[in-house]
C-alpha cells in the first residue's frame with residue numbers, strides 16, 4: 595500500500611453550535627484552546643480567532659445560526675486548526691461578489707468574508723441557494 | 738446586568754475594557770458613552786483595550802462609531818494599548834479605525850487628548866482675539 599504523505603489528517607475534533615450572540619465568545623475561547631494545544635503563535639491565533647469570529651457572526655446574522663466543526667489537522671509534520679462553518683440559511687447567490695471587499699447586503703462594511711480569507715492559509719466556500727453555506731478555513735501553527 | 742464602567746476624569750471620560758465584549762455589551766457601551774459625552778460636555782474619550790485579545794469587524798465598527806459620534810459632540814477619541822497581534826490582524830482584515838486616534842498606553846493617550854483639546858482651545862482664543870482686533874474703533 596502506498597502512503598499518501600500529503601493528505602490532511604484530522605487528529606482531534608469538536609462540534610459547537612452557534613445559535614445566539616452569546617455563543618460567539620465561548621466558541622472563540624474553544625478555538626483558542628485548540629490553537630494553544632498545537633502551539634500556534636500568538637499572531638496566528640489572533641488571526642484565526644478573528645476570522646472565526648467573522649464567519650460565526652455571518653452565520654448568526656444571515657443564516658440564523660449554524661454549526662462549527664473544530665479540528666486539529668496535520669499535513670506531514672505541520673499542525674493546524676481547521677474550522678468548518680455549516681449553516682442551513684438562504685445561501686449566497688453570487689459568491690464572487692460576496693467575496694469582494696465592501697460588498698454587504700447587511701449595510702455593514704463587507705469585510706467579513708474577504709478579511710477572513712486574508713487571515714488564514716486556506717479558505718473554501720460553498721453555497722447553494724435555499725440549502726445553506728459551508729465555509730472551511732485552515733490556519734497552520736506556523737503558517 | 739453587567740455594564741462597562743465609564744470613569745470621569747476632569748474633562749475626559751475613561752473606559753477600560755477588561756473582557757472580550759459580546760455584542761450587547763459593546764452596543765451598550767457605545768450608547769452610554771455618547772450619552773455621557775453629551776451630558777457632561779466631556780472633551781475627550783480614552784478607551785483602554787490592552788486586555789482585549791480580539792477585535793473583529795463588529796468591535797472595530799463600534800470603536801469607529803464611538804469616534805464619529807463623539808466628534809459630532811465635539812470630543813476626541815483615543816484608543817490605547819492595542820496588542821500588537823490585534824493591530825497586525827486589523828490591518829490584514831482591512832479594517833480602518835476611522836475617526837479615532839491611537840496611543841501606546843494610557844499616559845500617552847492622555848497626553849494626546851490634552852494636546853488635542855489644547856489646540857482647539859488655543860484656536861478659540863485666537864479667534865476671539867482676532868475678533869477684538871477687527872472691532873471698529
Ligand SMILES: Nc1ncnc2c1ncn2[C@@H]1O[C@H](COP(=O)(O)OP(=O)(O)OP(=O)(O)O)[C@@H](O)[C@H]1O
Nearest residue numbers: 652656685692698699700702703704705706707727
Ligand atoms: N452564512 C451566510 N449565509 C448567507 N449569506 C451570507 C453568509 N455569509 C455572508 N453572506 C452574504 O455575503 C455578504 C458579505 O459578507 P461579509 O461578511 O463579507 O460582509 P458583511 O457581513 O455584510 O459585513 P461585515 O462582515 O464587514 O460586518 C453578506 O452581506 C451576506 O449577503
Ligand SMILES: [Mg+2]
Nearest residue numbers: 648652706707
Ligand atoms: Mg460579515
